[in-house]
Amino acid sequence: MWLVLTAMRRPITVVVAVLALGLVSVIAVQRMKVDIFPQLGAPAIYVAQPYGGMDPSQMEGYLTYYYEYHFLYITGIEHVESKNIQGIALMKLVFHPETDMSQAMAEVVGYVNRARAFMPPGAVPPFIMRYDAGSVPVAQLVFSSDTRTPGEMQDIALNRVRPIFATLPGVSAPPPFGGSQRTIVVRVDPERLRQYGLSPEEVVTAVNRSSTVVLLLVLIAMSSCGSDDHADPVACTEENVPLTFDACTRAETEAECVAACGVWGTIGIRPSPECSCGTGEAERTCSGPADCRGACIAPLETFFDCSDVREGTCAAWSPNLGCYCWFLGGAPQGLCLD
Numbered sequence: 001m002w003l004v005l006t007a008m009r010r011p012i013t014v015v016v017a018v019l020a021l022g023l024v025s026v027i028a029v030q031r032m033k034v035d036i037f038p039q040l041g042a043p044a045i046y047v048a049q050p051y052g053g054m055d056p057s058q059m060e061g062y063l064t065y066y067y068e069y070h071f072l073y074i075t076g077i078e079h080v081e082s083k084n085i086q087g088i089a090l091m092k093l094v095f096h097p098e099t100d101m102s103q104a105m106a107e108v109v110g111y112v113n114r115a116r117a118f119m120p121p122g123a124v125p126p127f128i129m130r131y132d133a134g135s136v137p138v139a140q141l142v143f144s145s146d147t148r149t150p151g152e153m154q155d156i157a158l159n160r161v162r163p164i165f166a167t168l169p170g171v172s173a174p175p176p177f178g179g180s181q182r183t184i185v186v187r188v189d190p191e192r193l194r195q196y197g198l199s200p201e202e203v204v205t206a207v208n209r210s211s212t213v214v215l216l217l218v219l220i221a222m223s224s225c226g227s228d229d230h231a232d233p234v235a236c237t238e239e240n241v242p243l244t245f246d247a248c249t250r251a252e253t254e255a256e257c258v259a260a261c262g263v264w265g266t267i268g269i270r271p272s273p274e275c276s277c278g279t280g281e282a283e284r285t286c287s288g289p290a291d292c293r294g295a296c297i298a299p300l301e302t303f304f305d306c307s308d309v310r311e312g313t314c315a316a317w318s319p320n321l322g323c324y325c326w327f328l329g330g331a332p333q334g335l336c337l338d
Contacts, residue, residue: 043101045108047091049126059084066118067091070111076104105130121201122208129172138171192336206266245293248277249318267321274319281314288327294318296327306332 007014049063064082068091071080076099081092095104108128116123141161143153157176165173188203248260257264257275267274279294286296287310297320298312306325309332323336 043095043097043099043104044131045093045095045101045105046129046131047093047108047112047126048129049089049091049123050087051089051120051123052087055086056084059087059089062120063123064089064091066115067112070115071108073111074104074107076100101130127175129174143176245277245279245318248275251275267319277318279314279316279318282316284314285311286314286327287311289329295320295324297324298327298332300324300334306334 047067049059049067051059051063054062060082064084067089068080068082071077071091071093074093076095078094078096081094083090093104093108095101105128112126112128116125141157143157145153148156154176162173162176165171186203186207188200193199193203244261248257248262251257251260251262252275254264254273260275260277262275262277264275265273267276277294279292281292281294284292286292289296292314295315295318296312297315298306298309300306300323309325312325312327312332319337321337323334325332326335326337
């Protein structure tokens with residue numbers, strides 16, 4: 001009631017105050033900064049760490065634990081949330097309001113590099129992305145197909161669709177998820193590992209080394225055998241294997257191996273490189289070592305039991321490693337050669 005009485009006693013003062021308030025409001029609206037995605041507080045930084053082949057419990061123990069331990073040293077951190085799925089760990093770092101996010105991002109990168117020193121070999125740098133309440137998803141694309149495989153759809157989404165959005169100003173296009181990841185599962189016998197004095201890490205290292213042999217095979221198969229000064233080089237084809245196989249098995253250097261159409265590199269867990277020679281007899285039926293240039297083998301269906309095996313196939317490479325039923329003369333024997 002007193003406001004009404006005051007306005008009636010001083011009408012000019014009230015009119016001037018209302019006009020001044022309206023004028024200041026118009027000026028404020030004209031000079032106000034406009035942002036369609038304003039900083040609304042509750043800033044956060046996301047860290048995504050991939051590591052193929054690990055299940056959620058392994059991701060938690062070998063990777064996420066070290067990140068969470070180091071992230072607590074960051075200035076302004078409120079709490080850390082993490083989620084572990086097959087082959088990837090997702091962490092959300094939530095900061096207190098009014099935190100300097102530029103400084104926070106720099107500290108996150110520094111502690112990520114420090115935490116990676118405690119992680120298994122082969123851990124790649126993680127994805128570090130900054131988000132706040134104003135950085136919200138504006139679109140979500142889901143790919144499905146009745147004719148294409150998940151691997152093909154992932155390739156299209158990653159290499160064709162994602163670059164289109166990545167070039168738009170102010171848009172962050174994260175990598176796609178859901179494609180089939182190619183993995184190699186190796187089952188090892190702990191007793192055998194102890195007998196040979198090996199660790200699982202050495203087996204993984206041997207598998208990684210052997211994968212480079214495939215790349216060498218592609219490059220060598222595209223060339224011709226023999227050195228430049230050879231009068232009549234022999235093409236590295238399956239038909240010419242009889243001409244090169246004996247020389248390949250006797251090769252002691254990389255030059256001799258390549259000249260005989262072999263592949264030079266480490267084989268299995270052996271420390272020194274050797275020459276792998278193609279036999280040209282893959283899938284040929286055999287019943288003994290005399291039927292093949294290399295080894296006569298059969299799949300080992302039951303653990304070291306080859307009593308029901310009557311015939312095998314010639315190995316595609318010599319030397320041939322792995323667990324097979326080996327025809328060494330007489331009844332086949334179940335052996336694992338490394």
